[in-house]
């Protein structure tokens with residue numbers, strides 16, 4: 001149910017929420033409406049029919065385009081950009097080491113961001129009687145990048161990721177849906193990629209065309225999302241590049257990431273053998289894998305999946 005703001009000035013409430021979200025580590029915060037993303041409906045249906053449904057069977061168009069399905073009565077979405085880049089995280093910098101996407105290096109971001117947005121929700125509930133909210137961090141069916149554009153945080157680059165202006169793209173998005181009407185921010189007006197095509201040219205498996213990513217050709221899909229056998233050209237790219245979990249190539253070459261906002265050290269984590277030792281010296285075995293990935297975003301990758309990826313990269317079984 002939508003909550004009327006009898007005692008509150010909505011502008012003051014919005015400013016307070018923004019300030020509290022910033023204090024919790026979200027360097028950019030915007031407010032968007034929870035109206036359906038009608039313009040995305042056809043595009044998503046086409047994409048799901050063209051193979052997306054095979055790779056991501058848990059996704060459905062109505063859930064994705066209608067935020068109110070996640071929280072009945074949701075009117076406003078607070079969207080935050082939480083940077084995670086750190087100066088010393090360079091995948092593959094140690095000779096012989098595997099390359100793991102930067103976002104997997106520290107503690108599991110789901111836990112960190114959900115905890116912080118949950119704290120914000122509790123503060124808001126204490127201030128506004130009857131308010132309801134829902135925290136969404138990656139796992140709920142929500143078009144978070146489109147919501148971030150709608151909230152004015154940035155644009156979806158030609159690699160399809162959210163670029164938060166000078167903040168770059170090394171960041172997680174967190175969304176807090178609220179059953180209250182707040183003044184909205186203006187959507188980000190247009191992309192600022194210009195004539196650049198660096199990400200398209202750098203993608204090792206040809207998964208990108210302008211503003212479109214083909215997940216069936218993306219290395220991340222086969223190292224993190226599905227245990228399916230990748231197509232030959234993707235397997236070849238895995239072997240050639242050594243990406244063992246995710247892939248950062250399209251972001252590494254993006255000019256908007258030249259001077260990133262360094263992330264909150266809470267997301268950096270301690271040194272892990274996964275990044276610090278050559279692949280040949282990594283401990284083997286399921287128990288060791290579980291120990292190495294405990295409390296990280298890699299925890300959801302099964303050991304047999306990890307071994308299959310290593311076999312593709314190294315040529316050893």
Ligand code: SF4
Pocket residue numbers: 159202203204205206207208213217218219220246247248249250251
């Ligand atoms: S993550 Fe890697 S494989 Fe996927 S689109 Fe970006 S560069 Fe290409």
Ligand code: SF4
Pocket residue numbers: 157158159160192193194196197198199200250253254255256
């Ligand atoms: S590399 Fe260039 S084209 Fe790709 S997202 Fe960045 S600015 Fe846009």
